[in-house]
Amino acid sequence: MxxxxxxxxxxxxxxxxxxxxxxxxxxxxxxxxxVMINIRNRExxxxxxxxxxGLNDLCCIRKNDGYHIGALATHxxxxxxxxxxxxxxALHDAASQVGSVQIRNVATVGGNICNAAPSADTAGPLxxxxxxxxxxxxxxxxxxxxxxxxxxxxxxxxxxxxxxxxFHIPEKSKHFGSAYWKHARRRAMDLPLLGVAVGLxxxxxxxxxxxxxxxxxxxxxxxxxFKAEEFLRGKRWDREVxxxxxxxxxxxxxxxxxxxxxxxxxxxxxxxxxxxMAALAAERIRNR
Amino acid sequence: MKRVSISFTLNGDKVTAxxxxxxxxxxxxxxxxxxxxxxxxxxxxxxxxxxxIVDGEAVNxxxxxxxxxxxxxxxxxxxxxxxxxxxxxxxKAFLENNGVxxxxxxxxxxxxxxxxLDQNPAPTREEIRKSIAGNLCRCTGYVQIVESIEKxxxxxxxxx
Numbered sequence: 001m002x003x004x005x006x007x008x009x010x011x012x013x014x015x016x017x018x019x020x021x022x023x024x025x026x027x028x029x030x031x032x033x034x035v036m037i038n039i040r041n042r043e044x045x046x047x048x049x050x051x052x053x054g055l056n057d058l059c060c061i062r063k064n065d066g067y068h069i070g071a072l073a074t075h076x077x078x079x080x081x082x083x084x085x086x087x088x089x090a091l092h093d094a095a096s097q098v099g100s101v102q103i104r105n106v107a108t109v110g111g112n113i114c115n116a117a118p119s120a121d122t123a124g125p126l127x128x129x130x131x132x133x134x135x136x137x138x139x140x141x142x143x144x145x146x147x148x149x150x151x152x153x154x155x156x157x158x159x160x161x162x163x164x165x166x167f168h169i170p171e172k173s174k175h176f177g178s179a180y181w182k183h184a185r186r187r188a189m190d191l192p193l194l195g196v197a198v199g200l201x202x203x204x205x206x207x208x209x210x211x212x213x214x215x216x217x218x219x220x221x222x223x224x225x226f227k228a229e230e231f232l233r234g235k236r237w238d239r240e241v242x243x244x245x246x247x248x249x250x251x252x253x254x255x256x257x258x259x260x261x262x263x264x265x266x267x268x269x270x271x272x273x274x275x276x277m278a279a280l281a282a283e284r285i286r287n288r
Numbered sequence: 289m290k291r292v293s294i295s296f297t298l299n300g301d302k303v304t305a306x307x308x309x310x311x312x313x314x315x316x317x318x319x320x321x322x323x324x325x326x327x328x329x330x331x332x333x334x335x336x337x338x339x340x341i342v343d344g345e346a347v348n349x350x351x352x353x354x355x356x357x358x359x360x361x362x363x364x365x366x367x368x369x370x371x372x373x374x375x376x377x378x379x380k381a382f383l384e385n386n387g388v389x390x391x392x393x394x395x396x397x398x399x400x401x402x403x404x405l406d407q408n409p410a411p412t413r414e415e416i417r418k419s420i421a422g423n424l425c426r427c428t429g430y431v432q433i434v435e436s437i438e439k440x441x442x443x444x445x446x447x448x
Contacts, residue, residue: 002310003289003308003310004309004310005290005309005310006292006309006310006353006355008355008356008358029353032351032352032353032356033333033348033351036312036333036351036352036353037332037333037351040331040332040351049353051353051355051356053356076345099333099422100336100421100422100423101346101400101403101404101418101419101421101422102333102336102339102346102347102348102400102422103333103348103422105345105346105347106347106348106352187421188418188421188422189334189421189422
């Protein structure tokens with residue numbers, strides 16, 4: 001029988017006290033679109049759920065010394081933010097395609113990342129945007145680049161007594177653009193069989209001064225395609241250069257056969273969508 | 289089993305539910321308040337049959353923990369019609385345009401559509417389709433459902 005207690009603290013300090021008191025008997029819950037289903041499927045059976053939804057400070061999206069996406073910002077908030085749409089487009093692309101309106105209204109970006117599914121939609125864009133994960137525990141705060149955050153499927157560097165409080169994205173110039181492709185069979189209520197996010201900075205509209213590529217469902221954890229990024233830096237904009245970046249990114253991935261797709265198809269699609277997303281990011285820079 | 293007291297606004301009335309904290313909003317609506325309009329389809333946030341509106345936003349009540357409803361305002365299909373029982377434009381439009389086949393998805397469809405029209409009274413067809421992308425109709429009557437929502441939007445526009 002499903003039976004648990006539910007506490008909704010209003011400060012992080014209370015959360016830490018509760019986590020210390022209940023230890024492994026407690027589960028943190030934000031939007032609940034994963035936790036409630038894990039409970040229903042008997043994958044977890046906590047004695048107590050500690051809700052983070054009373055921590056109003058963590059529910060904001062703001063720009064001040066870069067961008068701050070609070071861990072409790074819902075996918076819907078990200079979808080409806082014009083600032084995110086224009087300046088952090090890849091994150092907007094991802095958040096607006098998660099699940100359905102009903103899911104996006106409650107599911108949080110922090111939850112999406114802490115759940116650490118290899119298919120997490122917001123992971124690729126956060127990698128391409130060079131986000132830093134800010135964790136807070138009883139001893140204080142620490143920052144982890146998102147490229148170092150995931151340690152395996154459903155596993156992260158977050159310690160049991162820590163709470164993910166926000167994502168900090170460094171300031172972007174007006175020559176920066178980004179795009180995310182969710183490769184899925186349906187346009188709603190589906191998980192990606194591959195996710196490709198590209199962030200680019202173009203100087204003079206021609207030279208690639210910076211590039212970041214985030215890939216999801218391409219390895220056991222969301223990954224950066226570091227070699228492809230390195231190859232792109234300093235190159236002139238050119239179709240063949242992009243195609244080569246796609247081939248390099250493909251060589252860095254280690255996709256597998258799964259229920260949703262096959263390894264060879266995922267590899268082929270990385271080659272296709274890295275150049276396409278780079279082109280879309282560039283188009284967004286030029287149209288700004 | 290431990291019970292907690294949750295106070296919120298339900299279809300315009302102040303109510304208090306004495307239920308276990310592990311209950312969902314859907315279970316509370318159906319088994320405590322005996323409002324059986326919201327349906328349990330998948331129970332996992334996939335089908336949208338349980339859709340209700342919480343503080344203006346459509347949510348899947350089957351995965352919404354009841355303690356989170358404290359102090360909020362919940363609207364279900366039972367609270368959509370007027371005080372005198374007059375049907376809402378959406379209800380009329382669904383009836384007149386064959387938006388209802390077996391009827392199981394209908395309460396959820398109407399709640400998703402209502403949250404859309406409340407925020408955006410003149411949506412495009414694409415916006416309508418996106419708003420009900422999380423509501424499955426096993427009869428596959430989507431064309432009539434989208435048309436019904438378009439007609440409801442026209443009725444609301446005509447009233448102005």
